[in-house]
Amino acid sequence: MNKALRNWAGPLRARVDTWMLGRFTDAWPPRFQEACEYPLKTGGKRMRALLACAAAESVGGEVDETVLGAAGSVELVHGYSLVHDDLPAMDDDDERRGRPTLHRAYDEATGILVGDAMLTVAFRALARLPADAAVRITLVEELSDAAGHPGMIGGQAADVGLGGPVVELDALVRLHRGKTGALIRGAVRMGAVAAGASAEQLAALTTYGEAVGLAFQMADDVLDADEDAGDDGPPSYVKLLGIAETSRRAAALRDEALLAVEGLPDAAILVALARYTIDRDH
Amino acid sequence: MNKALRNWAGPLRARVDTWMLGRFTDAWPPRFQEACEYPLKTGGKRMRALLACAAAESVGGEVDETVLGAAGSVELVHGYSLVHDDLPAMDDDDERRGRPTLHRAYDEATGILVGDAMLTVAFRALARLPADAAVRITLVEELSDAAGHPGMIGGQAADVGLGGPVVELDALVRLHRGKTGALIRGAVRMGAVAAGASAEQLAALTTYGEAVGLAFQMADDVLDADEDAGDDGPPSYVKLLGIAETSRRAAALRDEALLAVEGLPDAAILVALARYTIDRDH
Numbered sequence: 001m002n003k004a005l006r007n008w009a010g011p012l013r014a015r016v017d018t019w020m021l022g023r024f025t026d027a028w029p030p031r032f033q034e035a036c037e038y039p040l041k042t043g044g045k046r047m048r049a050l051l052a053c054a055a056a057e058s059v060g061g062e063v064d065e066t067v068l069g070a071a072g073s074v075e076l077v078h079g080y081s082l083v084h085d086d087l088p089a090m091d092d093d094d095e096r097r098g099r100p101t102l103h104r105a106y107d108e109a110t111g112i113l114v115g116d117a118m119l120t121v122a123f124r125a126l127a128r129l130p131a132d133a134a135v136r137i138t139l140v141e142e143l144s145d146a147a148g149h150p151g152m153i154g155g156q157a158a159d160v161g162l163g164g165p166v167v168e169l170d171a172l173v174r175l176h177r178g179k180t181g182a183l184i185r186g187a188v189r190m191g192a193v194a195a196g197a198s199a200e201q202l203a204a205l206t207t208y209g210e211a212v213g214l215a216f217q218m219a220d221d222v223l224d225a226d227e228d229a230g231d232d233g234p235p236s237y238v239k240l241l242g243i244a245e246t247s248r249r250a251a252a253l254r255d256e257a258l259l260a261v262e263g264l265p266d267a268a269i270l271v272a273l274a275r276y277t278i279d280r281d282h
Numbered sequence: 283m284n285k286a287l288r289n290w291a292g293p294l295r296a297r298v299d300t301w302m303l304g305r306f307t308d309a310w311p312p313r314f315q316e317a318c319e320y321p322l323k324t325g326g327k328r329m330r331a332l333l334a335c336a337a338a339e340s341v342g343g344e345v346d347e348t349v350l351g352a353a354g355s356v357e358l359v360h361g362y363s364l365v366h367d368d369l370p371a372m373d374d375d376d377e378r379r380g381r382p383t384l385h386r387a388y389d390e391a392t393g394i395l396v397g398d399a400m401l402t403v404a405f406r407a408l409a410r411l412p413a414d415a416a417v418r419i420t421l422v423e424e425l426s427d428a429a430g431h432p433g434m435i436g437g438q439a440a441d442v443g444l445g446g447p448v449v450e451l452d453a454l455v456r457l458h459r460g461k462t463g464a465l466i467r468g469a470v471r472m473g474a475v476a477a478g479a480s481a482e483q484l485a486a487l488t489t490y491g492e493a494v495g496l497a498f499q500m501a502d503d504v505l506d507a508d509e510d511a512g513d514d515g516p517p518s519y520v521k522l523l524g525i526a527e528t529s530r531r532a533a534a535l536r537d538e539a540l541l542a543v544e545g546l547p548d549a550a551i552l553v554a555l556a557r558y559t560i561d562r563d564h
């Protein structure tokens with residue numbers, strides 16, 4: 001991240017983290033409340049929340065309580081997906097960001113329940129935002145589309161093999177459009193909706209969100225690339241296309257994203273975020 | 283169930299089941315869609331959905347698409363809670379209603395993801411009901427309160443021991459107000475909201491829902507009662523109060539519920555459901 005982007009992102013990240021922690025003040029029993037807070041205290045880039053805030057600002061909005069709530073609820077859904085993804089039956093990860101995963105720090109039952117609570121509270125929070133009912137229900141619709149079986153969960157299901165082996169590019173694109181793309185697209189759209197974007201602005205931001213969502217995964221694959229891995233490991237763009245072609249496509253998607261938002265009132269942060277997301281080296 | 287209640291419930295149950303299956307027509311991959319439908323095809327009393335429909339009718343409403351959606355979304359949340367509850371890390375159940383549990387028929391990862399999808403689609407469905415935005419967002423608020431950490435998930439967390447051993451009656455009541463009571467209360471309130479109940483009617487129905495929710499669990503405990511079990515097994519009203527006192531309290535709650543709805547335009551079905559729920563012998 002360059003300095004301007006860092007200066008913009010730092011305070012917002014802190015606000016999003018505080019907002020997320022604030023959703024669990026009425027959780028019980030106390031040990032469960034503590035467990036719900038655990039995955040929120042690991043830091044993280046909060047990229048989805050930042051994209052939501054940037055989308056709001058790009059159409060002239062401010063990061064008020066409604067935009068912050070839209071951003072935070074997307075991040076809660078992302079967080080729940082990581083908690084469930086880390087479970088032994090899924091990726092079976094022992095560590096995340098240098099700390100034991102939730103089900104290692106507590107137990108598996110707690111991991112399942114905390115994930116369920118994070119998903120549920122995301123919708124609870126949207127329902128209580130200080131905005132018109134029409135805006136709130138649109139945010140619920142957006143988040144449930146992005147997080148549900150047409151989006152993220154469908155992608156997760158494909159990722160655990162319920163769609164059979166992923167050997168074709170089309171299938172890999174569909175998997176990632178679901179698993180990571182849908183929530184990134186949703187984050188951008190929700191920020192825009194919360195800030196009162198016009199239909200035309202929303203369409204431009206959707207193009208941006210879809211392109212960034214897909215390119216994000218391609219950039220990840222390039223960073224993780226080991227072209228010699230052969231048929232081992234999960235399917236990836238690098239395995240199907242090679243590093244050079246994957247990088248070329250990620251750059252083309254980045255340019256598509258930048259072009260889409262060119263006409264918005266204030267797209268500077270969106271541009272910086274797209275560049276950072278796709279051109280990052282970690 | 284007496285004949286009148288059976289005649290009322292049968293067609294509604296069929297409509298709720300069809301409605302729930304209809305929420306997954308756009309699920310993918312196909313094997314995941316099939317897995318999402320699996321827990322919806324086991325039958326079941328659909329008691330929460332029936333309570334929502336009865337609450338709507340009690341204030342003069344019909345079971346239109348909005349009431350049906352409110353009822354079905356509560357039942358989807360109940361269904362997801364069973365799918366996650368059956369997982370090895372929770373109750374580790376191999377069978378439900380004579381069929382392998384979902385994670386036995388498929389695998390654990392699928393069990394986790396199908397539960398997640400059922401929870402998410404409940405909110406997705408509410409957001410798309412053919413009702414005013416204000417009604418839809420109120421339904422989202424009600425369902426997320428009932429299903430979330432202040433309600434069902436908190437109760438589940440207490441049930442898996444995150445609140446320590448449950449040895450006092452107060453703690454047991456709180457556990458069950460969360461684990462089963464909150465969603466029953468929520469079902470009644472959501473049916474009422476969907477049918478446009480007045481604030482006074484909603485208050486009466488809330489009293490009804492809370493009393494029935496608690497009595498439901500007491501009746502369960504009496505049916506499962508084995509006073510000789512001593513300190514083994516989960517905490518129960520029978521263990522803390524004995525069969526006779528538990529039955530007496532359940533009957534008192536039933537009467538409180540019946541009294542609460544006495545003044546509603548058409549409480550006949552609510553009365554029959556409360557009697558059936560609390561006086562049932564299975």
